[in-house]
Amino acid sequence: MIAFLLALAVTTPQEADSTVFVQTGIRNPTISVAGRLAYESEGALWVSNMDIGSTCRLQEAGQPAWGADGETLVFSSDRSGSVDLWSVRVGADGSVGRPTALTFSDETDGEPTVGEDGTIVFARGQVGATDLWVLSPDGNERQLTSMAGAEASPVISPSGRSVAYVSVLGRRRQLRVAAVRGGEDRLIVEDMAIEYPSWAPSGDALTFTTRSGNRGVWIAPLDGGYVNMLDFRPAKQAWSPDSHWLILASLPRADVGYNGDPRRLGSVPGRDELSGEGSLRVIPAPKLPGTNTTEISLSGEEDRSTRNGERFDRFWNRINDLYFSWQG
Numbered sequence: 001m002i003a004f005l006l007a008l009a010v011t012t013p014q015e016a017d018s019t020v021f022v023q024t025g026i027r028n029p030t031i032s033v034a035g036r037l038a039y040e041s042e043g044a045l046w047v048s049n050m051d052i053g054s055t056c057r058l059q060e061a062g063q064p065a066w067g068a069d070g071e072t073l074v075f076s077s078d079r080s081g082s083v084d085l086w087s088v089r090v091g092a093d094g095s096v097g098r099p100t101a102l103t104f105s106d107e108t109d110g111e112p113t114v115g116e117d118g119t120i121v122f123a124r125g126q127v128g129a130t131d132l133w134v135l136s137p138d139g140n141e142r143q144l145t146s147m148a149g150a151e152a153s154p155v156i157s158p159s160g161r162s163v164a165y166v167s168v169l170g171r172r173r174q175l176r177v178a179a180v181r182g183g184e185d186r187l188i189v190e191d192m193a194i195e196y197p198s199w200a201p202s203g204d205a206l207t208f209t210t211r212s213g214n215r216g217v218w219i220a221p222l223d224g225g226y227v228n229m230l231d232f233r234p235a236k237q238a239w240s241p242d243s244h245w246l247i248l249a250s251l252p253r254a255d256v257g258y259n260g261d262p263r264r265l266g267s268v269p270g271r272d273e274l275s276g277e278g279s280l281r282v283i284p285a286p287k288l289p290g291t292n293t294t295e296i297s298l299s300g301e302e303d304r305s306t307r308n309g310e311r312f313d314r315f316w317n318r319i320n321d322l323y324f325s326w327q328g
Contacts, residue, residue, distance in 0.1 A: 026280045029238040034070040056094040065112045076110040083108040115160035158203045188224045198237040209234045250279040
């Protein structure tokens with residue numbers, strides 16, 4: 001069912017229903033450059049290959065993020081005792097390689113996002129006090145953010161140069177964009193209960209969701225000049241690589257609180273169904289205002305000197321009629 005719906009959305013986005021419910025219990029959807037869908041469900045990580053209709057499963061894994069090659073999947077797992085980042089190769093035929101550990105910190109590592117060159121940005125720390133870290137392809141780590149509160153939900157831009165994230169301090173939430181290399185960090189949107197941003201493949205806009213206040217899914221340009229609602233139901237978003245559609249996994253009103261179980265980063269069997277989370281649907285992707293405009297050139301337009309001459313003639317004729325053509 002999932003493969004059929006995604007194939008329909010890819011081939012005929014203009015005909016896709018604005019809301020299509022597929023199944024429940026799905027979390028953290030992500031789509032590869034080849035169009036493969038990875039997601040969490042029933043306490044495991046799943047990969048659906050819509051081209052051949054195969055689905056593979058990886059236990060003890062959550063928060064998937066595709067690499068640029070479309071076959072490397074980075075995820076978080078506590079399979080070694082602490083919650084670290086791992087990678088695994090998932091072949092086009094559905095074959096799954098041997099997972100490899102990427103981080104070895106005593107702290108919790110999660111929410112990975114992978115850049116074009118293999119650079120990984122992730123959140124490290126306990127809930128409410130996470131910072132963003134960068135893991136380079138050579139294995140070196142460096143801290144990217146260290147603000148008060150927490151920085152969470154990082155997502156690297158299509159160019160690989162920027163990372164969008166949510167800054168949380170008390171009840172204040174901000175959508176921000178920082179340079180992956182460090183230094184530049186700017187505010188995009190605030191005064192909303194922002195969660196889970198996602199880049200448009202064009203790199204000129206961000207979508208995000210809110211679960212309190214004005215609830216829904218939203219889009220904003222990088223200058224933060226406006227915010228438009230895309231859907232009134234809170235959801236995590238995954239863009240198709242061709243920018244034609246958005247896949248949305250619905251979210252409950254409030255996230256499940258931390259209870260000491262490191263599996264909070266992933267899916268726990270039974271919890272998704274009870275929370276009402278994970279109804280999967282597809283909507284046509286939005287277009288930013290002004291992106292589809294066409295400049296019109298009027299044919300036969302005269303130059304300025306000709307227009308000015310005609311205006312002077314009309315003005316002079318008017319003066320002549322008023323003051324010099326009167327007969328007593």
